[in-house]
Amino acid sequence: MELELRHARIVVTISTTGSISAGAQELGLPQPSLTAQLRRIERAVGGDLFVRSRSGVTPTELGARLVPRLADLVRRADEVMAEAQAAAGGPLQLGNTEWTPPTLRDALQAALPGTPVQTRTLPPQAAVEAVQRGSLTAALVPRVPGPGGPGSGESDTGEPALGRALVVREPVWLAVPRGHRLAGRELLRADELAEVTEDHGLPWVRSSGDHWFHSVERRVLGAAAPARVLHQVNSHQEAMNWVRVTGVAALTTPSGAVPEVTLVPVAGTQRVEMVLLWRGSAVSRETLHTLVDTVRAYYCGYARSRPGYWAWMQRHPDEFRELHRYLPEPVGA
Template structure:
């Protein structure tokens, strides 16, 4: 096997992340696939690049010699591509899934006056694929965290990895009900109560269609609850679900960014979280532009959260769970 730029990026990412599992998260790859690719790379260079342990990875003697050279190769390639893209004068195309407020594009355009920013709403998988093939510069997509695996297994190549990502925010999954519903008097409901509410409170539900990404989240949160006889409709978007909640006096699960006026959110304890992440192809966007994109989206999200007073209060009370928002959160008041 001949070494390619993507192989250099794999090695550099694993070294920077400190473990194969963290590297897989950074590259948007299944961990077994990344492990298999690293083995192929190590066979190509004639030896192990890392020593694996429970605490992560450390470079071997061979790795200590090669990793800095591979890192320099990746850096130079990124600089070349960023300069080429900047000189092309084309628009910066950003994909979004579910959450695409018109004013988000305006905020990004103001932060990047040298670019023409265009946004497009796609399903998460389609957005990631468009970034991978270069049709989009980056994409803002939801991701359902997978349970942690071990650092082994797998043979498949998984294709071109080269997708970087930055976590914007980890959103809780809450209960959406119509304004004035009796459950709005509750400060929160337990995740173990949701299954009971179907029968005890006569609660009807609207849930996601079989092929929608949020289906996995609903299954984890509701378990065997919301029996098929109490599900009135299956939807293909949060917006459609919220329209049913508002108009048909039913309940649904949603992230706060899926809320709309006329719908009340009730916090769910011990709930799942959905990661809102920015994806990009490693050599398609300059580091300066990436920093601006990430910082602007985080700032915009905080502004959006302020429009939901109950959620904004929740964020401030649980600020340790929102460290990724960093400086965009107000400092706690010290008595």
């Protein structure tokens, strides 16, 4: 087997993350697949690159010599591809899930004045596949921590084609109509959800089985799933419209809510990660930093428009570690 750029990325990622399991998560690969690929690489170079242990991996003598060279190869390849694409003058095409506010595209265009920005809204898995094919430059997709889910998988050739950066971790909260008695609750426990809403006469809407949020609802509600479900939706916006117009309850991430409904925090729920995905050679490091920074700043701007959510973020900064630079300093800090 001849070494290829994708092999260099595998070795560098394992070295950077410090373990095969963490490398697999970073690359969006099943751990057995990554282990098998590393073994093939080690056979090709004629020796082990890492010493495995329960605490992670450390480079062997051979690894200590080769890993820095492979890291330099990856860096140079990314720079070449990014410069080539910039010279071609093509637009930056960003995919997003659920809905894409015009102001988000405007913010990205302002941050990248020399690059035309185009946005598309499409389901998470379709966005992942579009980035893998190259029809999208990058995509913002939701990811539920754990194996599988949007953003996982490899290309048809087995190449871990996508880079990723965590933008923010969002909680999953209860949405109720404005003025409802539950709107005054400061906090609910997940095991209270079905009981509390039934006691207060609230039926529910749930996500349809083929929508990415369906698995999140199942994890949050568990055995406490509500009995009265009026409708199954296929987007957060549809769910919020039902809450606003029909007076039902629904689960949502704060970014999926609308001002006409009230969000009630729920303790101990599943968190949803908003992840930026891109092809490893399609975007320069400078552009990536700009994308991540702009989306995080935009997210905080949205949170400020929801006083209850912004106040929660300020009181619980450890839940939003990726956004620390955008949160105000605690009083007395």
